[in-house]
Amino acid sequence: MTNPPPVIGIVVMQPISYESYMIMKLKTVLAQKRSKYQNIEIVELSEYGKALVLDGLVQSTEVDEYIYHESLVHPAMITHPNPKKVLIVGGGEGATLREVLKHSTVQEAIMVDIDGDVVELCKKYLETLHAGAFENPRAKVIIADGKEYIEKTNEIFDVIILDLTDPYASEIAQELYTAKFYRKVYERLAEDGIMVTQAGSSFYYEEVYDRVLESVKEVFPIVKEYNVWVPSFGYACNFIIGSKKYNPEELTVQEVDRRLNERKVTTKFYSGRTHIALMNLPIYRKSKVR
DSSP: OOSOOOOBTTEEEEEOSSSOEEEEEEEEEEEEEEOSSOEEEEEEETTTEEEEEETTEEEEETTTHHHHHHHHHHHHHHHSSOOOEEEEEEOTTSHHHHHHHTOTTOSEEEEEESOHHHHHHHHHHOHHHHTTGGGOTTEEEEESOHHHHHHHOOOOEEEEEEEOSOTTSOHHHHGGGSHHHHHHHHHTEEEEEEEEEEOOOTTTSHHHHHHHHHHHHHHOSEEEEEEEEEGGGTEEEEEEEEESSOOGGGOOHHHHHHHHHHTTOOOSSOOHHHHHHHHHSOOBOSSOBO
């Protein structure tokens, strides 16, 4: 898993665990570049459309990215009654930024990504994913190390969204899933702030996932884990919310839909019913379902 296979021949070999792969038919490579940090490819897949691939791992595809990004962004954003200032760490393709900016309450959304080459290539080739979010006057994009940004900034946010590389992908990524890092995130949140992180797969990487979950629990008084199936990932992707005050499980279908309507948020996947479903779905594991 430390050296996942590149895009080769007419297929993309997508690792879904240390021992399992999913094969996707490749139509064409639109762009390819080796940045300071990783190998970047913008490709078109026969079944999934245009896709961002980093170091051989599919990050987003046109066909199903809305499932991932709406599930990452909206449960935390809707749980907060009035999110005005939001920080996104990662999310180079701009789709997380796109979803955050749908909320009319948001006055400023700061996106921090370490790899400017990813951002520039996605701006050029993946307009269907970012939908012009980079040019939104409420958006500010900073090319920097997200960990260093959180450690050094004095800004306070209502919601922090960690759209990061999987916790088992590299040693650098692992640093962003520790209690030490979450304490820094906690300090950058307002008194009623909420954090959400994507957390890989509890089914295929159960031990790693449990370490992330326990790290969040060390820091935040309210913790909620949930997951959703993402077809191009080949597994149910996990998310963890850490909240200082508001509990996402306490929202009703009617309250979620009311907030979505008031904020003029339109979605393909997320709704009041979806929110309740996400909060009640089992967390999938190899040994058990709980």
